[in-house]
Amino acid sequence: MDLKRIVNHLLLSVALLVPGLAARAEAPFIVVASTTSTEQSGLFGHLLPAFTKDTGIEVRVVAVGTGQALDMARRGDADVVFVHDTVAEEKFVAEGFGLPRRAVMHNDFVLIGPKSDPAKVRGNDVAAALLKLKATGQPFVSRGDKSGTHAAELRYWKIAGVDLSTDKPAGYKACGCGMGPALNMASSMNAYVLADRGTWLAFKNRADLVVLVEGDTRLFNPYGVIVVNPAKYPQVKLELAQRFADWLVSARGQGVIAGYQIGGEPLFFPDAIR
Amino acid sequence: MSAMDASPLLSLDGASVRFGDVQALQPTTLNIRAGERVLLVGANGSGKTTLLRVLHGLQAFEGKRQVARPELALRQAMVSQRPFLLSLSVWHNLMLALWLGGVARAERTERARQALGRVGLSELAQRPARVLSGGQQQRLALARAWGLHPQLLFLDEPTANLDPSAKREVEALIEAFAREGMTLVMSTHNLGQAKRLATRLLYMEAGRVLVDLPPQEFFNTALPQEAALFLKGELPWT
Amino acid sequence: MRDSFALAFDLIVHADAVLLNVVLLSLRVSASSCLIGGLIGLAVGVWLAVVRFPGQRGLVALLNTLLALPSVVVGLLVYLLLSRSGPLGSWGILFTPAAMVVAQSILVMPITAALTRQLLVNAFGEGGDTLRSMGAGPMLSAALLLLHERWAVLTLLLIAFGRAISEVGAVMMVGGNIDGVTRVMTTSIALETSKGDLPLALALGLVLLLVVGLINLLITLAQGGAQQTGAQQS
Numbered sequence: 001m002d003l004k005r006i007v008n009h010l011l012l013s014v015a016l017l018v019p020g021l022a023a024r025a026e027a028p029f030i031v032v033a034s035t036t037s038t039e040q041s042g043l044f045g046h047l048l049p050a051f052t053k054d055t056g057i058e059v060r061v062v063a064v065g066t067g068q069a070l071d072m073a074r075r076g077d078a079d080v081v082f083v084h085d086t087v088a089e090e091k092f093v094a095e096g097f098g099l100p101r102r103a104v105m106h107n108d109f110v111l112i113g114p115k116s117d118p119a120k121v122r123g124n125d126v127a128a129a130l131l132k133l134k135a136t137g138q139p140f141v142s143r144g145d146k147s148g149t150h151a152a153e154l155r156y157w158k159i160a161g162v163d164l165s166t167d168k169p170a171g172y173k174a175c176g177c178g179m180g181p182a183l184n185m186a187s188s189m190n191a192y193v194l195a196d197r198g199t200w201l202a203f204k205n206r207a208d209l210v211v212l213v214e215g216d217t218r219l220f221n222p223y224g225v226i227v228v229n230p231a232k233y234p235q236v237k238l239e240l241a242q243r244f245a246d247w248l249v250s251a252r253g254q255g256v257i258a259g260y261q262i263g264g265e266p267l268f269f270p271d272a273i274r
Numbered sequence: 275m276s277a278m279d280a281s282p283l284l285s286l287d288g289a290s291v292r293f294g295d296v297q298a299l300q301p302t303t304l305n306i307r308a309g310e311r312v313l314l315v316g317a318n319g320s321g322k323t324t325l326l327r328v329l330h331g332l333q334a335f336e337g338k339r340q341v342a343r344p345e346l347a348l349r350q351a352m353v354s355q356r357p358f359l360l361s362l363s364v365w366h367n368l369m370l371a372l373w374l375g376g377v378a379r380a381e382r383t384e385r386a387r388q389a390l391g392r393v394g395l396s397e398l399a400q401r402p403a404r405v406l407s408g409g410q411q412q413r414l415a416l417a418r419a420w421g422l423h424p425q426l427l428f429l430d431e432p433t434a435n436l437d438p439s440a441k442r443e444v445e446a447l448i449e450a451f452a453r454e455g456m457t458l459v460m461s462t463h464n465l466g467q468a469k470r471l472a473t474r475l476l477y478m479e480a481g482r483v484l485v486d487l488p489p490q491e492f493f494n495t496a497l498p499q500e501a502a503l504f505l506k507g508e509l510p511w512t
Numbered sequence: 513m514r515d516s517f518a519l520a521f522d523l524i525v526h527a528d529a530v531l532l533n534v535v536l537l538s539l540r541v542s543a544s545s546c547l548i549g550g551l552i553g554l555a556v557g558v559w560l561a562v563v564r565f566p567g568q569r570g571l572v573a574l575l576n577t578l579l580a581l582p583s584v585v586v587g588l589l590v591y592l593l594l595s596r597s598g599p600l601g602s603w604g605i606l607f608t609p610a611a612m613v614v615a616q617s618i619l620v621m622p623i624t625a626a627l628t629r630q631l632l633v634n635a636f637g638e639g640g641d642t643l644r645s646m647g648a649g650p651m652l653s654a655a656l657l658l659l660h661e662r663w664a665v666l667t668l669l670l671i672a673f674g675r676a677i678s679e680v681g682a683v684m685m686v687g688g689n690i691d692g693v694t695r696v697m698t699t700s701i702a703l704e705t706s707k708g709d710l711p712l713a714l715a716l717g718l719v720l721l722l723v724v725g726l727i728n729l730l731i732t733l734a735q736g737g738a739q740q741t742g743a744q745q746s
Contacts, residue, residue: 040707060688061690062689062690063689075596075598076601077597179706180706204708204709205710206708235596351646352642357642358638358641358643360659361662374652418646
């Protein structure tokens with residue numbers, strides 16, 4: 001009877017679908033919790049194929065904010081963390097969640113703003129720039145998401161002597177979002193925003209935005225790699241994760257990082273090889 | 275259909291039905307004997323449908339309902355005013371009914387063929403049941419019932435929605451079934467139909483069976499006033 | 513805007529390999545969730561329509577509340593369930609398509625349950641008595657009525673599919689939007705939007721609409737065909 005045919009079809013379809021879902025088990029892989037800045041800058045698209053070619057290990061990147069990435073690793077949902085907030089990273093290792101941190105690369109933060117620069121912040125002093133933003137009440141987009149960039153932003157406000165909890169600038173807008181959405185917001189509102197250079201160089205929706213403040217040594221933005229501690233989470237793929245970390249700081253990995261450029265400009269500078 | 279079988283096929287003892295505030299059926303005591311053709315007449319809302327449903331076993335009620343020989347399952351079927359047919363072919367509707375009615379697999383196909391032939395729908399077996407005309411759909415409903423070889427057939431105003439020629443066809447089939455030995459309990463608005471078919475006429479009003487007589491006596495006796503008025507109102511249209 | 517149309521056309525015509533994988537993954541994940549969530553929803557809908565028990569009204573009210581379940585809440589709950597430190601961590605399916613299917617199935621279930629229940633309540637009103645008279649018990653009647661209303665059931669599943677394939681928040685959270693593994697159409701659009709590549713995001717959106725539109729068109733054609741031939745087969 002036709003009912004049988006229908007049931008057969010259904011079972012066959014389900015059978016076809018499900019293996020596709022489970023099939024991922026063949027190639028060895030690691031889960032890397034990383035940041036939106038490394039993903040959205042396009043670095044991973046350039047870096048990971050090289051790593052997989054060299055080692056045959058697949059890398060699955062979950063790109064969230066630094067804070068979220070570290071939390072993810074604290075829950076045991078990642079094998080490696082690759083983020084840019086040294087203070088938070090050291091804390092993570094000290095808490096026993098990670099093996100010692102290794103420096104991989106750096107770039108810098110830049111203060112982005114409208115070409116017309118109504119707050120007159122252009123220059124190379126980020127703290128002074130933030131003070132001027134507060135004084136003029138110009139709109140400023142903060143990521144507000146515990147990311148490495150957000151952590152840096154908070155540091156600069158502190159250096160400038162501004163206590164955000166009691167004395168928030170008039171134009172301060174915390175979006176709780178990633179670098180890309182924050183840049184989108186800034187570009188549509190003609191606001192100022194702190195960004196890492198990598199994401200900025202890869203960002204396409206600039207409208208009137210340009211780099212206004214750069215070169216301040218305090219804008220240094222280092223990235224580190226940490227293997228999640230197998231003592232806390234035994235199912236961490238220690239060997240594969242170590243190979244990833246080792247590769248990143250090897251001459252080969254560092255070379256690939258240095259080789260990633262947009263418009264002739266490198267986005268990240270290797271740190272491991274002096 | 276044995277005249278010697280004196281015990282009723284089905285009996286009710288003080289059966290009543292209440293929907294909220296409304297007493298749809300007053301406590302009713304009634305016996306249905308094999309071979310009878312019981313016709314229920316009365317205005318809308320008089321309780322004909324409720325009584326049929328209680329007899330058939332479809333309606334919850336207070337009181338007693340007894341099947342004469344419970345060890346022999348009483349085969350019964352019901353045909354309603356507007357037949358509900360599934361969105362399947364005529365054939366599959368029929369086969370499904372036979373399956374639900376417990377007809378053995380080996381016999382099903384043959385019975386279905388016979389049933390369709392009996393009601394004159396053999397040529398339409400592969401058609402979707404829902405595109406049939408009103409009369410054809412009702413004949414299919416009758417085939418569904420006949421296929422189970424029921425001893426007792428309930429019909430709720432089966433020709434009310436049909437045009438005159440379909441009415442005649444369906445009535446002829448019902449009568450043929452009765453001649454084959456099926457016991458009928460049927461409600462109708464059509465007194466002519468009642469006169470033609472009945473061996474026993476029940477007049478109902480406000481949930482109560484007021485009159486229960488064979489047809490000749492029914493039409494010749496002095497009836498309670500309500501019944502008389504009802505007849506007067508209905509007669510011009512028979 | 514015009515760029516996006518041109519870009520969408522380009523992507524489709526050149527059958528961009530990455531795009532193809534993303535589309536296929538979207539279809540597979542959504543179809544699976546539609547099937548699983550749909551079947552469970554159908555079962556729940558049948559149960560609520562057929563079985564009488566105290567507190568039934570309360571359950572139906574709960575079901576209707578679940579219709580408004582924010583997907584981000586579901587995403588969060590499933591994430592916490594499937595996380596290594598969560599109760600189902602040992603399954604190891606976080607950040608895989610399986611997790612996405614779980615989340616989407618949970619989202620799809622209330623819709624199919626509520627719609628199935630309503631469908632059956634109506635259908636029982638029409639034919640419940642007849643089926644009971646013919647000897648069918650409540651469950652069997654429900655099954656027959658679903659067969660009777662099969663096109664309505666299909667539409668209901670299409671609605672479920674639409675809900676599944678347009679989901680972003682929950683699948684982003686439990687899937688991780690991993691390139692080549694759990695990146696689907698909607699999360700790709702979200703990503704490209706984040707990167708500021710709005711024309712590409714819009715183009716992907718157009719492709720998504722096209723894919724869903726095609727599926728609906730096929731089903732409508734099949735439905736029309738069946739009605740023409742008068743649905744002869746059961």
